[in-house]
Amino acid sequence: MHSKKAIEIAIKAGKIMxxxxxxxxxxxxxxxxxAEAGGLSSVNVFVIPTGILLSSEIDGIPAxxxxxxxxxGLDLEAIDRVNRFARLYSSGTMTPDEALEELKIxxxxxxxxxxxxxxxxxxxGGFFVLLSGGNFIEFFLAYWIASFTVxxxxxxxxxxxxxxxxxxxxxxxxxxxxxxxxxxLGGSASLNTVIVGxxxxxxxxxxxxxxxxxxxxxxxxxxxxxxxxxxxIAVALAFGVGLTLQLSLLLN
Amino acid sequence: xxxxxxxxxxxxxxxxxxxxxxxxxxxxxxxxxxGMVGWLMYIFVQNLTSNFILPAFIGSxxxxxxxxxxxxxxxxxxxxxTIPGIIPFVPGxxxxxxxxxxxNQDFDAAxxxxxxxxxxxxxIACGIVLATSVxxxxxxxxRQYVYKKM
Numbered sequence: 001m002h003s004k005k006a007i008e009i010a011i012k013a014g015k016i017m018x019x020x021x022x023x024x025x026x027x028x029x030x031x032x033x034x035a036e037a038g039g040l041s042s043v044n045v046f047v048i049p050t051g052i053l054l055s056s057e058i059d060g061i062p063a064x065x066x067x068x069x070x071x072x073g074l075d076l077e078a079i080d081r082v083n084r085f086a087r088l089y090s091s092g093t094m095t096p097d098e099a100l101e102e103l104k105i106x107x108x109x110x111x112x113x114x115x116x117x118x119x120x121x122x123x124x125g126g127f128f129v130l131l132s133g134g135n136f137i138e139f140f141l142a143y144w145i146a147s148f149t150v151x152x153x154x155x156x157x158x159x160x161x162x163x164x165x166x167x168x169x170x171x172x173x174x175x176x177x178x179x180x181x182x183x184x185l186g187g188s189a190s191l192n193t194v195i196v197g198x199x200x201x202x203x204x205x206x207x208x209x210x211x212x213x214x215x216x217x218x219x220x221x222x223x224x225x226x227x228x229x230x231x232x233i234a235v236a237l238a239f240g241v242g243l244t245l246q247l248s249l250l251l252n
Numbered sequence: 253x254x255x256x257x258x259x260x261x262x263x264x265x266x267x268x269x270x271x272x273x274x275x276x277x278x279x280x281x282x283x284x285x286x287g288m289v290g291w292l293m294y295i296f297v298q299n300l301t302s303n304f305i306l307p308a309f310i311g312s313x314x315x316x317x318x319x320x321x322x323x324x325x326x327x328x329x330x331x332x333x334t335i336p337g338i339i340p341f342v343p344g345x346x347x348x349x350x351x352x353x354x355x356n357q358d359f360d361a362a363x364x365x366x367x368x369x370x371x372x373x374x375x376i377a378c379g380i381v382l383a384t385s386v387x388x389x390x391x392x393x394x395r396q397y398v399y400k401k402m
Contacts (some may be wrong), residue, residue, distance in 0.1 A: 022331070023331065026329065026331070074273045074274075074335065075273070075274045076270075076273050076274055076275045076276065076331070076332050076335065076336075077274045077275065077276050078274075079329065079331065079332070080276050080328055080329065080332055083328070083329050109274070111274055112271055112274065116271065117271060117272070120267065120268045120271035120272065121268060121271075121272055122268070123264055123265070123267065123268035124265055124267075124268025124269045124271075124272055125268070126268075127261050127262075127264045127265035127268065128265050128340070130261045130265075131258070131261050131262060131265055131291070131340055132345075150272070196345055199344075199345065199348055200339075200344055200345060201269075201272060203344030203345060203347070203348045204344060204347070205339070205342030205343055205344025205345070205346075205347070205373070206335055206338070206339065206342055206344070208342075208343065208344070208347060208369075208373045209338060209342055209373045209376050209377050209380075210335075210377075212373050212374050212376075212377040213377040213380060213381060215377075216377055216378065216381050217381065230347065231347065231351070234347040234348045234350065234351040235351045235355075237348050237351070237352075238348060238351035238352040238354070238355045239355060241352060242352065242355045242356065
């Protein structure tokens with residue numbers, strides 16, 4: 001009975017980390033550490049982006065648990081908290097029941113308010129445009145487009161591919177309208193520069209880099225899976241933007 | 253002057269992305285500093301060479317070293333500092349552009365963009381891994397130094 005709880009704690013801790021986008025080796029390390037702290041012996045952990053496999057020996061009989069995962073993007077606060085939880089738990093200051101309570105709280109880590117997120121998404125997108133050589137009119141457009149795109153993107157609960165098509169479509173159609181309006185009023189803005197910022201907030205550059213990092217450290221399966229995910233997000237965004245450009249050609 | 257302006261831009265840019273990534277509130281400032289240093293190194297190296305791999309490599313080494321250092325000092329995982337830190341030069345836009353060219357049947361441009369993006373991503377990952385390995389060697393010495401000071 002005690003071993004069952006130990007497995008449950010280890011799997012739950014790993015699940016929260018993986019759902020929130022932690023690297024594969026970190027999840028494996030954490031699950032292993034927590035499981036061993038819970039008194040399990042000969043622990044083996046195998047993590048890929050869509051699942052966790054944990055096997056160990058209970059009363060001399062091998063036992064394996066599989067947990068299916070669907071990831072929800074990056075949340076560094078959650079990773080940090082589970083990391084701290086793992087350290088506390090393995091130092092032996094928590095009973096299994098306390099640990100389960102704690103993990104239930106960790107499932108919903110505190111987030112920035114919607115308003116702060118809206119404001120800072122704009123800054124992220126806007127200043128990225130400035131970094132890549134845009135002017136202040138383009139900064140202004142990118143600010144509002146990035147904020148609105150991510151705000152709408154956060155409301156979407158469809159499949160990740162469709163979500164990203166819609167995200168790319170919204171970013172580019174807002175960009176197109178903004179650029180046309182600015183140029184009509186005598187300013188100068190180019191669609192390609194304006195759209196860099198809003199797309200950067202959706203684009204999977206970090207996922208690609210993390211995938212390659214997994215490959216370098218020998219996690220071949222997890223690395224390939226992450227790179228494929230990054231590529232397909234990029235395809236979806238390209239579809240969305242392509243849709244807008246086709247529309248604008250039709251309207252002309 | 254350009255460095256000052258670029259520093260401010262990259263600081264605010266990384267701050268914004270840190271909030272999108274829901275970084276813990278206390279670490280926002282430090283993560284933005286490490287992102288700023290990484291970006292400044294990136295443009296500094298970019299001015300010296302026409303190579304496209306080297307700037308990202310050097311930039312990410314700095315982000316990685318700072319991240320590991322902060323991780324030791326503040327006792328948080330290093331990822332919390334490195335992921336926001338690499339964002340200004342991560343090739344997210346590059347892979348988007350690759351797919352965009354493919355959708356528009358411009359395969360030559362797609363190949364160029366795709367190879368560039370892939371190798372930038374590889375060099376960033378290499379830089380981070382290199383920094384992590386170096387800091388793992390140095391960690392006992394840094395710990396000793398910090399505790400002696402305290």
